Amino acid sequence: xxxxxxxxxxxxxxxxxxxxxxxxxxxxxxxxxxxxxxxxxxxxxxxxxxxxxxxxxxxxxxxxxxxxxxxxxxxxxxxxxxxxxxxxxxxxxxxxxxxxxxxxxxxxxxxxxxxxxxxxxxxxxxxxxxxxxxxxxxxxxxxxxxxxxxxxxxxxxxxxxxxxxxxxxxxxxxxxxxxxxxxxxxxxxxxxxxxxxxxxxxxxxxxxxxxxxxxxxxxxxxxxxxxxxxxxxxxxxxxxxxxxxxxxxxxxxxxxxxxxxxxxxxxxxxxxxxxxxxxxxxxxxxxxxxxxxxxxxxxxxxxxxxxxxxxxxxxxxxxxxxxxxxxxxxxxxxxxxxxxxxxxxxxxxxxxxxxxxxxxxxxxxxxxxxxxxxxxxxxxxxxxxxxxxxxxxxxxxxxxxxxxxxxxxxxxxxxxxxxxxxxxxxxxxxxxxxxxxxxxxxxxxxxxxxxxxxxxxxxxxxxxxxxxxxxxxxxxxxxxxxxxxxxxxx
Numbered sequence: 045x046x047x048x049x050x051x052x053x054x055x056x057x058x059x060x061x062x063x064x065x066x067x068x069x070x071x072x073x074x075x076x077x078x079x080x081x082x083x084x085x086x087x088x089x090x091x092x093x094x095x096x097x098x099x100x101x102x103x104x105x106x107x108x109x110x111x112x113x114x115x116x117x118x119x120x121x122x123x124x125x126x127x128x129x130x131x132x133x134x135x136x137x138x139x140x141x142x143x144x145x146x147x148x149x150x151x152x153x154x155x156x157x158x159x160x161x162x163x164x165x166x167x168x169x170x171x172x173x174x175x176x177x178x179x180x181x182x183x184x185x186x187x188x189x190x191x192x193x194x195x196x197x198x199x200x201x202x203x204x205x206x207x208x209x210x211x212x213x214x215x216x217x218x219x220x221x222x223x224x225x226x227x228x229x230x231x232x233x234x235x236x237x238x239x240x241x242x243x244x245x246x247x248x249x250x251x252x253x254x255x256x257x258x259x260x261x262x263x264x265x266x267x268x269x270x271x272x273x274x275x276x277x278x279x280x281x282x283x284x285x286x287x288x289x290x291x292x293x294x295x296x297x298x299x300x301x302x303x304x305x306x307x308x309x310x311x312x313x314x315x316x317x318x319x320x321x322x323x324x325x326x327x328x329x330x331x332x333x334x335x336x337x338x339x340x341x342x343x344x345x346x347x348x349x350x351x352x353x354x355x356x357x358x359x360x361x362x363x364x365x366x367x368x369x370x371x372x373x374x375x376x377x378x379x380x381x382x383x384x385x386x387x388x389x390x391x392x393x394x395x396x397x398x399x400x401x402x403x404x405x406x407x408x409x410x411x412x413x414x415x416x417x418x419x420x421x422x423x424x425x426x427x428x429x430x431x432x433x434x435x436x437x438x439x440x441x442x443x444x445x446x447x448x449x450x451x452x453x454x455x456x457x458x459x460x461x462x463x464x465x466x467x468x469x470x471x472x473x474x475x476x477x478x479x480x481x482x483x484x485x486x487x488x489x490x491x492x493x494x495x496x497x498x499x500x501x502x503x504x505x506x507x508x509x510x511x512x513x514x515x516x517x518x519x520x521x522x523x524x525x526x527x528x529x530x531x532x533x534x
Contacts, residue, residue: 063104065119065234068258070096070104076115080107098233099284101260119260122177122237125216129172131165131198136301138292139166145290146170146265153289154244154266154281159476160302160455161292163267164191167240168198171217174263176237180219181255183243185209191219191242222252229258238263241285245271245469248280256284269476270469294472294479302479303457305489309505311497312378322499325369332362373499374463375404380411382494386460387412387440390490394433394456397442398474400463408442408462417443430454445470447477455480460492463501464508471508 061076072085073093084104085094096104101119108115135143139162142155151174157163171178180195182188188208195204195217205213207220207228214235225232232255239259241247244266247256256264266285281288298304314322332338336352339345349366353359387395399405402418409416415429415438426446432438434454447453459478464470478489495501 061113061115063115063117063119065098065121065260066095068098068230068233068254070098070101070119070260072096072104072115076108076113078108078111078113080111081113083107098258098260099256102262105262119234120237121234122261125175125177125202127172127175127202128200129168129198130200131168133165135165135169136162138162138297138301139169142166142290142292143169143173147173149286149289151263153264153286154268154271156268156271156288156291158269158292158294158297158302158479159473160480161269161297162301163242163269164194165198167242167265167267168195170240170263170265171195171199171238174238176263177216177235178218178238178240179225179232179236179259179261180217180240181222181225181242181247182219183222183246185221187242188219188221195219222246222255225255226252229255233258234260236261239265239285241266242268244268244281244285245273247284248273253280253284270472272468294475298479303489305475305479305491307475307491307493310382310492310494312376312382312494313497314372314376314378314499318372318376322369322372325365325372326500328365329362329369332358370500373496373501374400375407376496379462379494379496380408383408383460383462384412386458386492390458392439393458394436394454395440395458395460396447396453396456396474396477397440397460397462398447398464399442399444400465402444404462405442405444412440414440414442417441417446419444419446421446453477456489458490458492460494462494465504468508 059074061072061074064071071091071093072081075094081104082094084096084100084107086096087093088095105117138157142157143166146153146155155163155166157166167180180191182191185208188206192204192206199217202217203215204217204219205211205215207213207218208224209221214232218232218236220228220232236259239256239261241256241264245268246252247266264285266281271281271288294302294305313319332353333340333349338349338352340349349363353363383397397408397414399408402420405416405418408414415433417426417429421429429438429441430453433441441447456478459474461471461474464474475491478491493505495505
């Protein structure tokens with residue numbers, strides 16, 4: 045009980061503080077006794093009340109309970125559900141371990157599992173365990189509909205709805221895109237006791253983080269294969285969701301939940317003509333970088349290069365030279381010859397080809413008569429291509445970045461990276477596309493990485509593997525080891 049010090053008829057009237065939800069924040073009034081709660085509060089002169097961020101709801105309640113302070117909680121609008129989990133699946137050992145770790149962390153935290161590691165089914169187990177109104181946030185409409193179908197199939201006794209893509213439901217279990225959840229964050233903020241963020245590495249941005257900040261949900265689960273972000277904001281996941289409570293790599297699940305796999309690095313040489321053009325372009329670029337003391341080792345250096353190069357003809361010439369060198373390394377004809385050899389070697393296995401740019405996608409599509417998917421591909425056409433690939437009518441698909449994340453891609457056995465970025469996330473996501481067992485219970489998946497020798501691509505390839513410890517989890521790329529390092533000359 046909270047003594048508020050109001051006298052009436054010579055008797056002290058005891059008043060409890062009221063906690064209400066207001067547009068993503070909490071208002072606690074009258075101020076209770078005790079000291080811990082003040083750590084979460086900021087005085088708002090406009091309403092002459094203490095205001096507290098919505099995501100601080102749980103630690104606020106816990107601090108009040110520790111001090112024995114009772115309040116009238118009018119903020120909470122989430123409620124328990126009667127849920128029945130119907131599934132023929134038996135949780136794998138790592139899914140049981142992840143659930144136990146999340147429970148030990150108090151029902152909050154991030155679980156890191158590779159693509160195909162069963163993150164969605166783990167979420168079903170969490171939903172059934174917590175049994176409260178649940179908001180599931182996903183990055184794309186494709187994933188939203190995929191989650192909807194699986195939730196409807198496996199969880200019974202509760203209404204499931206969608207928010208995004210023309211749907212605007214507000215059901216006990218709601219699946220929303222990040223964009224739609226952000227738009228409605230203050231409306232959703234106190235209605236859900238469990239938040240699940242799929243591909244949660246998207247959350248720590250200025251545009252999306254308020255989904256978590258405006259919510260009072262005491263239970264939070266983040267799911268991702270790659271929590272790290274290039275901008276360093278992945279540390280915000282701890283504040284918005286919780287610590288990483290469980291983590292497994294592709295190698296640790298290889299041969300168990302996921303297929304056995306190996307990574308093969310293939311180096312190709314530029315032709316004499318390509319080599320001459322490449323080195324001239326690099327020379328032009330490097331002279332400009334040296335003149336203006338610019339290093340491209342970090343993102344800041346690249347931003348400075350873009351800024352400075354836009355101010356003069358000399359700078360624009362340097363930027364054009366950089367792009368020319370990159371195009372030569374990414375699209376050397378030697379890579380196409382190696383690709384032809386790999387396709388002939390592995391046909392009729394299911395194969396995915398990844399490139400960095402759309403131009404190369406369309407070149408490969410036309411030369412080898414392979415279906416292509418880019419961001420320009422209409423949704424209906426993309427669905428038809430992937431459905432035909434799933435049914436085995438197509439054996440090979442070539443794509444750029446659009447298949448990295450957010451799309452349910454059928455299981456493949458072979459992946460060929462013709463070119464890519466230095467992103468570790470992209471690398472892990474592309475590897476994950478071949479790790480699902482599918483119909484090949486004992487299949488050996490192979491990831492081929494084709495690199496132009498003595499070019500910027502070698503640096504890019506090394507950068508995307510930084511921190512992944514592939515030397516311990518995949519065959520090494522050195523020629524003396526079991527995995528060959530092919531070298532294809534012009």
